[in-house]
Amino acid sequence: MITLKINGLETRAEEGQTILDVAKFYGIEIPTLCYNEGLSRYGGCRLCLVQIGEEPRTKLVSSCTYPAEEGLVVRTDTKRVIEARKMMIELMLSLAPNSKIIQDLASKFGVKQVRFKIRNEECILCGLCVRMCAEQMDGRAIGFQNRGYKRKISTPFDIRSEECRLCGGCLYICPACQLRCQGPDADTAVCNACLTMDPTCLDYYDELQCWMYDVGRCGTCIREKPEKSKSKEKAQKSKQKEKNA
Amino acid sequence: MRKIKKIKTIKDLEQSIHSQIQARKSEKKPVLTVSAGTCGQARGSLKVIKSLEKAIKEQNLEDKVKIKVTGCHGFCEAEPNIIVQPINIFYQKVQPKDAKDITSETIINNKVIDQLLFTDLATGKKISSENNIPFYKKQRRIILGDNALIDPTDINDYLSIGGYRSLAKVLGSITPEKIIESIKQSGLRGRGGAGFPTGYKWEFARKTKGDTKYIICNADEGDPGAYMDRSLLEGNPHRVLEGMIIGAFAIGAGEGYIYVRDEYPLAVEHISLAISKAEEMGLLGKNILGTDFDFEVHIVKGAGAFVCGEETALIASVEGRVGEPRQRPPFPAVKGLWGKPTNINNVETWANIPLIIEKGAEWFSRIGTNGSKGTKIFSLVGKINNTGLVEVPMGITLREIIFDIGGGIPGGKDFKAVQTGGPSGGCIPKEMLDLPVDYESLTKAGSIMGSGGMIVMDENTCMVDVAKFFLNFLRDESCGKCISCREGTQRMWEIVTDIAEGKGKKGDLEFLEALAKATRDASMCGLGQTAANPVLSTIRHFRDEYEAHITDKKCPAGVCKELIQYSIIAENCTGCLACLKVCSQEAISGELKKVHVLDQSKCIKCGACYEACNFDAIKIE
Ligand SMILES: Cc1cc2nc3c(=O)[nH]c(=O)nc-3n(C[C@H](O)[C@H](O)[C@H](O)COP(=O)(O)O)c2cc1C
Ligand code: SF4
Ligand code: SF4
Ligand code: SF4
Ligand code: SF4
Ligand code: SF4
Ligand code: FES
Ligand code: FES
Numbered sequence: 001m002i003t004l005k006i007n008g009l010e011t012r013a014e015e016g017q018t019i020l021d022v023a024k025f026y027g028i029e030i031p032t033l034c035y036n037e038g039l040s041r042y043g044g045c046r047l048c049l050v051q052i053g054e055e056p057r058t059k060l061v062s063s064c065t066y067p068a069e070e071g072l073v074v075r076t077d078t079k080r081v082i083e084a085r086k087m088m089i090e091l092m093l094s095l096a097p098n099s100k101i102i103q104d105l106a107s108k109f110g111v112k113q114v115r116f117k118i119r120n121e122e123c124i125l126c127g128l129c130v131r132m133c134a135e136q137m138d139g140r141a142i143g144f145q146n147r148g149y150k151r152k153i154s155t156p157f158d159i160r161s162e163e164c165r166l167c168g169g170c171l172y173i174c175p176a177c178q179l180r181c182q183g184p185d186a187d188t189a190v191c192n193a194c195l196t197m198d199p200t201c202l203d204y205y206d207e208l209q210c211w212m213y214d215v216g217r218c219g220t221c222i223r224e225k226p227e228k229s230k231s232k233e234k235a236q237k238s239k240q241k242e243k244n245a
Numbered sequence: 246m247r248k249i250k251k252i253k254t255i256k257d258l259e260q261s262i263h264s265q266i267q268a269r270k271s272e273k274k275p276v277l278t279v280s281a282g283t284c285g286q287a288r289g290s291l292k293v294i295k296s297l298e299k300a301i302k303e304q305n306l307e308d309k310v311k312i313k314v315t316g317c318h319g320f321c322e323a324e325p326n327i328i329v330q331p332i333n334i335f336y337q338k339v340q341p342k343d344a345k346d347i348t349s350e351t352i353i354n355n356k357v358i359d360q361l362l363f364t365d366l367a368t369g370k371k372i373s374s375e376n377n378i379p380f381y382k383k384q385r386r387i388i389l390g391d392n393a394l395i396d397p398t399d400i401n402d403y404l405s406i407g408g409y410r411s412l413a414k415v416l417g418s419i420t421p422e423k424i425i426e427s428i429k430q431s432g433l434r435g436r437g438g439a440g441f442p443t444g445y446k447w448e449f450a451r452k453t454k455g456d457t458k459y460i461i462c463n464a465d466e467g468d469p470g471a472y473m474d475r476s477l478l479e480g481n482p483h484r485v486l487e488g489m490i491i492g493a494f495a496i497g498a499g500e501g502y503i504y505v506r507d508e509y510p511l512a513v514e515h516i517s518l519a520i521s522k523a524e525e526m527g528l529l530g531k532n533i534l535g536t537d538f539d540f541e542v543h544i545v546k547g548a549g550a551f552v553c554g555e556e557t558a559l560i561a562s563v564e565g566r567v568g569e570p571r572q573r574p575p576f577p578a579v580k581g582l583w584g585k586p587t588n589i590n591n592v593e594t595w596a597n598i599p600l601i602i603e604k605g606a607e608w609f610s611r612i613g614t615n616g617s618k619g620t621k622i623f624s625l626v627g628k629i630n631n632t633g634l635v636e637v638p639m640g641i642t643l644r645e646i647i648f649d650i651g652g653g654i655p656g657g658k659d660f661k662a663v664q665t666g667g668p669s670g671g672c673i674p675k676e677m678l679d680l681p682v683d684y685e686s687l688t689k690a691g692s693i694m695g696s697g698g699m700i701v702m703d704e705n706t707c708m709v710d711v712a713k714f715f716l717n718f719l720r721d722e723s724c725g726k727c728i729s730c731r732e733g734t735q736r737m738w739e740i741v742t743d744i745a746e747g748k749g750k751k752g753d754l755e756f757l758e759a760l761a762k763a764t765r766d767a768s769m770c771g772l773g774q775t776a777a778n779p780v781l782s783t784i785r786h787f788r789d790e791y792e793a794h795i796t797d798k799k800c801p802a803g804v805c806k807e808l809i810q811y812s813i814i815a816e817n818c819t820g821c822l823a824c825l826k827v828c829s830q831e832a833i834s835g836e837l838k839k840v841h842v843l844d845q846s847k848c849i850k851c852g853a854c855y856e857a858c859n860f861d862a863i864k865i866e
Pocket of ligand 4: 725731
């Protein structure tokens with residue numbers, strides 16, 4: 001049995017589990033995109049980033065591939081994680097602005113602009129289709145080609161593959177072509193719309209707890225920010241009294 | 246070639262080494278040592294050797310002189326060069342036509358040929374021996390130095406400089422634990438990039454449970470312009486092999502792999518030969534020197550992608566899979582080649598091992614600084630007088646390397662910056678010339694040690710252009726798995742290209758910095774994690790230059806084509822027609838002895854006229 005700390009919570013893990021597996025078990029939310037329970041791990045979208053280690057020696061790793069290790073200290077929502085994750089979403093949006101899944105991620109994590117030139121590739125090279133085809137459909141009809149900025153998904157020799165049975169598995173799982181977002185306007189490539197239809201926050205959440213990572217800005221929180229310092233003082237004073245008594 | 250006798254015991258090996266050393270000492274014949282590594286051969290050393298052989302035959306000197314063909318000596322500027330031993334005369338830039346003179350004058354008459362000697366640029370004096378040439382003076386060539394002494398294709402020549410003595414010592418009387426302890430004490434850190442302490446790495450691999458373990462020698466050397474590892478494999482392959490055998494013994498590995506790039510045919514040839522000779526001699530194979538230690542070495546040729554130098558990608562490539570990095574942990578020491586515990590080190594790291602065993606950890610740790618021990622080989626290239634391989638003690642300053650050893654900047658130009666650490670290293674400015682060269686200082690300055698690339702840049706270099714160049718390399722070489730690295734390098738390149746073309750806008754630098762940090766933070770392997778260095782270090786040290794491109798739409802160094810203009814200064818122009826003749830666009834018009842005129846609308850800014858004009862009459866702004 002391995003023990004590790006996630007957001008201050010003592011957690012237990014089995015040998016072979018990843019940080020993501022453990023977090024999911026304990027109900028700690030980490031966003032993912034190229035991860036799918038039924039497929040092997042890939043680690044390409046970098047959305048599931050978490051911070052490991054303790055200051056000053058910390059680094060970000062993808063929780064879907066990083067193994068749970070004894071004594072590991074994990075934080076899922078530090079400023080560094082949030083900033084890197086937002087940049088990943090911005091990069092994905094610039095490649096596939098029509099994807100509803102990516103637009104929803106943008107809304108959820110407060111990505112309000114795309115500063116890159118829009119490329120409309122309709123593919124973020126998450127590799128889900130490749131793994132779906134090979135691991136679930138026993139197809140191996142598609143794969144990655146080239147490296148670096150020339151990388152793409154294709155069939156051998158770029159012609160229709162004999163291996164493909166037209167099962168549609170790849171289409172089904174693709175985050176870029178599965179669901180179309182009608183929202184984005186050409187100039188900004190971000191719609192930021194659908195998500196505000198979710199229920200409003202019923203309590204005050206601080207910077208780390210707010211699931212929009214944008215305390216108060218979305219306009220749906222119903223509670224006022226409590227006076228932090230005063231309530232703390234009060235609590236301390238009452239403790240003091242108890243002791244004295 | 247003579248058949249090599251199998252050596253069966255440690256004592257026999259010691260004996261052989263002893264007799265080879267004696268044979269070397271008693272050699273009375275003068276020896277002409279010709280450097281013929283890949284660089285030397287490219288500059289014609291093979292032809293020089295042919296004409297030397299011919300001259301020797303013609304003058305009937307076969308019994309009076311020996312030719313020794315060695316690997317690279319490091320001073321590539323002076324190739325092909327010949328060292329005449331034992332009188333220790335250094336001839337540089339030798340041509341085939343010089344062969345006759347060398348044999349008739351130097352060998353027969355013992356006379357030095359003046360015009361083949363090296364001329365000191367600073368004093369104008371001729372220097373006859375290698376040791377007194379400024380290029381060599383401040384170096385400490387504990388590894389590279391042997392290249393000039395031995396014929397890399399002859400195992401006995403390696404024995405004659407005490408080679409394989411460390412192996413005999415280790416197998417005879419040192420336990421694996423003690424070897425590892427001694428490597429730990431020496432403070433040796435990996436020379437392949439990350440600088441991980443070698444002894445500790447060995448310890449991990451030794452302590453991981455498992456019957457089958459592997460070691461790997463990383464000779465992928467993907468940094469453009471770097472060739473330290475090549476020159477070691479070409480010039481002293483047995484030393485790398487000896488290091489590997491000692492390492493395998495310490496770690497408990499039965500098999501080793503050398504992963505070398507396919508573009509290094511001579512290195513492949515020499516290391517292959519070394520392996521087969523060592524096998525014949527009984528230094529590789531079953532029951533080495535009568536002990537129960539078995540070890541064999543295989544060569545794997547790599548296809549040459551930069552990212553294949555990353556250890557997990559390299560392992561994938563050896564296994565025949567696509568060379569893409571994977572998540573670490575598990576580290577190779579736990580789960581490496583074919584899932585077995587594997588220790589991977591760089592060529593230069595391996596080459597340090599026999600030395601540490603021979604001279605002791607204490608001796609080794611006296612060279613260098615607190616955190617960085619020993620020497621490091623750098624390939625000094627770019628705008629520098631003496632290009633070549635330099636081996637220096639850690640902690641030497643950049644100024645010493647560039648000015649004392651490298652001889653400064655050619656053409657009387659000013660030094661501007663030096664780029665260390667390969668494509669994902671950083672640029673260090675003039676103000677930091679006194680920075681000591683060690684792992685920590687370089688990292689603090691925003692660069693890295695990397696595997697030892699060192700590119701010198703003069704005042705005519707534009708730092709935006711430099712960042713663009715390295716980003717272009719990286720966006721091509723990223724394996725493409727992580728969106729942060731694949732798109733990060735691509736987008737950084739796009740933004741920097743825009744800036745270089747005068748399309749930069751306010752806020753670009755801050756955005757670039759944010760993107761660079763995200764690329765560094767979010768990527769899985771070392772490539773993506775360091776890919777931001779060229780951008781971050783140039784912005785950090787040369788922010789003004791970026792701002793000039795963005796705000797004033799000017800390239801201060803006169804490099805970025807979109808931001809410069811060529812024109813003719815009428816007062817200086819003599820009307821010599823030189824520029825007119827070289828211009829491929831017919832953008833220059835004029836008559837002999839009349840001031841010429843340059844038509845901006847036709848000019849493609851190739852710079853040919855600027856190079857051609859002898860009167861400083863063409864200006865770039
Ligand atoms: C993109 C990338 C390229 C690399 N290329 C090389 C290389 O060409 N040669 C090398 O020895 N190490 C290279 N490395 C470092 C290796 O991953 C590994 O750290 C090294 O071989 C370990 O040996 P050492 O401890 O002796 O340095 C590279 C690392 C990265 C991330
Ligand atoms: S449709 Fe073809 S390519 Fe797609 S998953 Fe099925 S077999 Fe593979
Ligand atoms: S096509 Fe879709 S599933 Fe396949 S890599 Fe691209 S984005 Fe991912
Ligand atoms: S950081 Fe770059 S090179 Fe390394 S695994 Fe990710 S995409 Fe590939
Ligand atoms: S820069 Fe090139 S194209 Fe322009 S005038 Fe000079 S030679 Fe002609
Ligand atoms: S080369 Fe120089 S001096 Fe000669 S014609 Fe051209 S500008 Fe004038
Ligand atoms: S979900 Fe982990 S990297 Fe994509
Ligand atoms: S939804 Fe809670 S702060 Fe916005």
